[in-house]
Amino acid sequence: MTQPPFDSPFDLPPELAIDTDVARRVIAGFIRGQLEQAGFERVVLGLSGGIDSGLVAYLVAEAIGAERLLAVMLPYRSSSPASRADAEAVVTDLGCASDVVDITPMVDGYFGDPERPGAAGPDGPGRGEATALQRGNFAARMRMAVLYDRSVTWSGLVVGTGNKTESLIGYTTIFGDSACAFNPIGDLYKSQVRQLAVAVGVPSVIVNKAPSADLWPGQTDEAEGGFSYPVLDRLLFWRIDKRRSIEEMVALGFTTEMVERVDRMVAGAEFKRQVPPIAKLGPRTAGVDYLYPRRRPGSART
Amino acid sequence: MLGLVQSIKIALAQIAPRLGGLQANLASHHRLLDEARAGDVDLLVFPELGLTGYLLQDLAAEVAMRLDDPRLVSLAAATDGMSAIVSFVEESADHRLFIAAALLEDGELRHVHRKLFLPTYGLFDERRFFAAGDTLRAVPSRLGVGIGIGVCEDFWHLAVPQVLALDGAQILVNVSSSPGRDLAATNEVGLGTATSWRTLMRTYAQLTTSFVVFCNRVGVDESISFWGGSEVIAPNGAAILSAPLYDEGLYTVDIATADIRRERIALPLLRDERPELNIRELERIVAERAGLASDSTAEPDAEPGHDLTAVDPPSAAIGFRANRGHERKS
Structure with missing residues (x-):
C-alpha cells in the first residue's frame, strides 16, 4: 500500500474524518463545563485571522453566545494585513466584542530596533539581530501576557487555540501560544480542525488559505516544516493514536526516514506538553502525590 | 410473579453530577426521587458515582460515606414504595474506599455492589484511589424480579453478566460514568465508546435473556465528557429505550416482565448453561x-x-x- 496522493493541502485523510455534530456537542459542553466549574461566564481569545483561533471563536460563540466572547487581535509590525482583515471578518460575522493591541512596542521594547537598544541592553539580542524565531517566540509570549491581562478586565477565561498536530511536533511556543485556561481543539489534528471549521461556518477565505504562524511575511507552516498537514496528520494518527510500529507505518505508505524524523520531533517536544517537574522533597507534592481535580467545591471564583 | 402480566416503570437519571459536590448531588438525587415517585416510577437508576462525580482523585476520601451515614440513610428513606439504585464512594470499616452502587427499596438499603473491576489504563486510574469489590450477587427486589448490579467496567468482563443471570437476575443494571472518545465519522452514532457499549448491552441481553439497564452520566469532569446514551434493552436484544447522547434528563420506559419468560422459553440459553463446565x-x-x-x-x-x-x-x-x-x- 502506498501513501494516498494528497494533492491539496486541504485534503482530509478519510480515517481522520470525525462526526462534526458529535464534536460540536462535546466541545460546547466542555466549554460550558470549564466556565461553570471555574465560576466564569466569559471567554477571552487571541484572534489571529488563522483557522485555529477562528474555529475556536465560532465554537465559543456556539457554546455560550458571541456576546460573552472577547476577541483580541494582537498584530506585530510584520504581521500580514490580510490576517488582520480575516480576523475582522470573524468578529463582524459573530458580532463579538473585539479589541486590537499592537504588540510591536512590547517586542521591540525588549529587542530594540536599529535606532536604539531595547530593554535587553546594547549588547542584548536586539538591534535588529534577533532571529525571526526569537522574535516570534517573544511575540507569542507578549500575546499571552496581554490575554491574561484581558482575562482580568473582561472577567473571562483565556481559551486555547492550539491543535493536536502542532502540539505533538512541538510547533508551539511554551508559555506563549500554548498558554491557556482550557483548550477545546487540542485533541484535533489540523485536518480535523479544517473539517470542523467548514462545519461551523468559519469564512472560507480563512479555511482555504495556507496555514501560517505569520512570524514573518510569506511564511507558511508547510513550507517551513517540509510536510503537508494531511500527510503529517495521517502519520501521527496511525503512529500515536493507533500505536502502529515502524514496519506497519511503512506498510501504510510512509518512509522509515519520515516516521523516525517525526518520532524525534514528538519526543523532543514532550517537555512542552507537560507541567514542569517539581523536585520531590516533602510528604505531598503537587502533581505527584497530591492529586486533586483542578476544580472542586470551593475552587470556583465567587 | 412471572406468570402475571406485570409492568415495571424504569427511570434512568442521566445526570451531570458536580465533581466533589456531595451536598449538591444529594439534593439533586432527592429532587429526582420526588419527581420519579410523582411519575409512578418503580425503579429509578442513577449513574456511577452520581453522588460524588467521577474524577475524584484524592477527593475520594473526602466524599466517602459509611453505609450507616445519615445522608445515605436519608436517601434510602426517600424510597418508600419504590426502588432506586444510587452510587457513591463507600468507606468500609477497615477504611478501604469502594465505588459502590446500592439498591434502596421501601426506605431501606437492601444491597450494595462494590465495583469489581477498576480500570487502570488509558485515561483511567481507578485502582490508585479505590479498592476492588470481591463479591457478585443477584438479589431479589420488591419489583418481583431478581436484580444484578454492575458498575461500568464490570460489564467489560464477560463473566459478570453471566454470573448475575445464573444467580437469578432478570434485570441486569449497569451504572456508568463512561468517558466518550473516538469521534471517527465511521462510528455508529458518531462515537466509538457508544458503539462499543451498545454492542455489549445488546449482546448481554440476548445471551442472558434478561433486561439490561444501562445508566450513563453526562457532563464534564476536567478533560473528559460523559456521553449519556443510557438504554434499556429487552431480553431479545432489542432496545426499548435509547436516551439521547449528552442530554441531561430523566428517561422512562415501561417493561413487561412477561418478556423475560417468553424469551427464556423460546431461547433457553440460561437453561442450557453449564456452570460446572x-x-x-x-x-x-x-x-x-x-x-x-x-x-x-x-x-x-x-x-x-x-x-x-x-x-x-x-x-x-x-x-x-x-x-x-x-x-x-x-
Whole structure:
C-alpha cells in the first residue's frame, strides 16, 4: 500500500474524518463545563485571522453566545494585513466584542530596533539581530501576557487555540501560544480542525488559505516544516493514536526516514506538553502525590 | 410473579453530577426521587458515582460515606414504595474506599455492589484511589424480579453478566460514568465508546435473556465528557429505550416482565448453561497459569497459561527505538 496522493493541502485523510455534530456537542459542553466549574461566564481569545483561533471563536460563540466572547487581535509590525482583515471578518460575522493591541512596542521594547537598544541592553539580542524565531517566540509570549491581562478586565477565561498536530511536533511556543485556561481543539489534528471549521461556518477565505504562524511575511507552516498537514496528520494518527510500529507505518505508505524524523520531533517536544517537574522533597507534592481535580467545591471564583 | 402480566416503570437519571459536590448531588438525587415517585416510577437508576462525580482523585476520601451515614440513610428513606439504585464512594470499616452502587427499596438499603473491576489504563486510574469489590450477587427486589448490579467496567468482563443471570437476575443494571472518545465519522452514532457499549448491552441481553439497564452520566469532569446514551434493552436484544447522547434528563420506559419468560422459553440459553463446565475448565486454567499444572495442549516452550511459544514483538512505540525488533539479531 502506498501513501494516498494528497494533492491539496486541504485534503482530509478519510480515517481522520470525525462526526462534526458529535464534536460540536462535546466541545460546547466542555466549554460550558470549564466556565461553570471555574465560576466564569466569559471567554477571552487571541484572534489571529488563522483557522485555529477562528474555529475556536465560532465554537465559543456556539457554546455560550458571541456576546460573552472577547476577541483580541494582537498584530506585530510584520504581521500580514490580510490576517488582520480575516480576523475582522470573524468578529463582524459573530458580532463579538473585539479589541486590537499592537504588540510591536512590547517586542521591540525588549529587542530594540536599529535606532536604539531595547530593554535587553546594547549588547542584548536586539538591534535588529534577533532571529525571526526569537522574535516570534517573544511575540507569542507578549500575546499571552496581554490575554491574561484581558482575562482580568473582561472577567473571562483565556481559551486555547492550539491543535493536536502542532502540539505533538512541538510547533508551539511554551508559555506563549500554548498558554491557556482550557483548550477545546487540542485533541484535533489540523485536518480535523479544517473539517470542523467548514462545519461551523468559519469564512472560507480563512479555511482555504495556507496555514501560517505569520512570524514573518510569506511564511507558511508547510513550507517551513517540509510536510503537508494531511500527510503529517495521517502519520501521527496511525503512529500515536493507533500505536502502529515502524514496519506497519511503512506498510501504510510512509518512509522509515519520515516516521523516525517525526518520532524525534514528538519526543523532543514532550517537555512542552507537560507541567514542569517539581523536585520531590516533602510528604505531598503537587502533581505527584497530591492529586486533586483542578476544580472542586470551593475552587470556583465567587 | 412471572406468570402475571406485570409492568415495571424504569427511570434512568442521566445526570451531570458536580465533581466533589456531595451536598449538591444529594439534593439533586432527592429532587429526582420526588419527581420519579410523582411519575409512578418503580425503579429509578442513577449513574456511577452520581453522588460524588467521577474524577475524584484524592477527593475520594473526602466524599466517602459509611453505609450507616445519615445522608445515605436519608436517601434510602426517600424510597418508600419504590426502588432506586444510587452510587457513591463507600468507606468500609477497615477504611478501604469502594465505588459502590446500592439498591434502596421501601426506605431501606437492601444491597450494595462494590465495583469489581477498576480500570487502570488509558485515561483511567481507578485502582490508585479505590479498592476492588470481591463479591457478585443477584438479589431479589420488591419489583418481583431478581436484580444484578454492575458498575461500568464490570460489564467489560464477560463473566459478570453471566454470573448475575445464573444467580437469578432478570434485570441486569449497569451504572456508568463512561468517558466518550473516538469521534471517527465511521462510528455508529458518531462515537466509538457508544458503539462499543451498545454492542455489549445488546449482546448481554440476548445471551442472558434478561433486561439490561444501562445508566450513563453526562457532563464534564476536567478533560473528559460523559456521553449519556443510557438504554434499556429487552431480553431479545432489542432496545426499548435509547436516551439521547449528552442530554441531561430523566428517561422512562415501561417493561413487561412477561418478556423475560417468553424469551427464556423460546431461547433457553440460561437453561442450557453449564456452570460446572466453566468451573472445571477455569480451575484447570488457573492452575496452568500459576505453573502448578502442565498444559497438555500447549507448545513445549509456551509460558504458563499460554498455548503458543512467545514470538518477538514488532518494533516498539515512540521512545523505545533501541529495542526495535528488526535491529535484533537472534
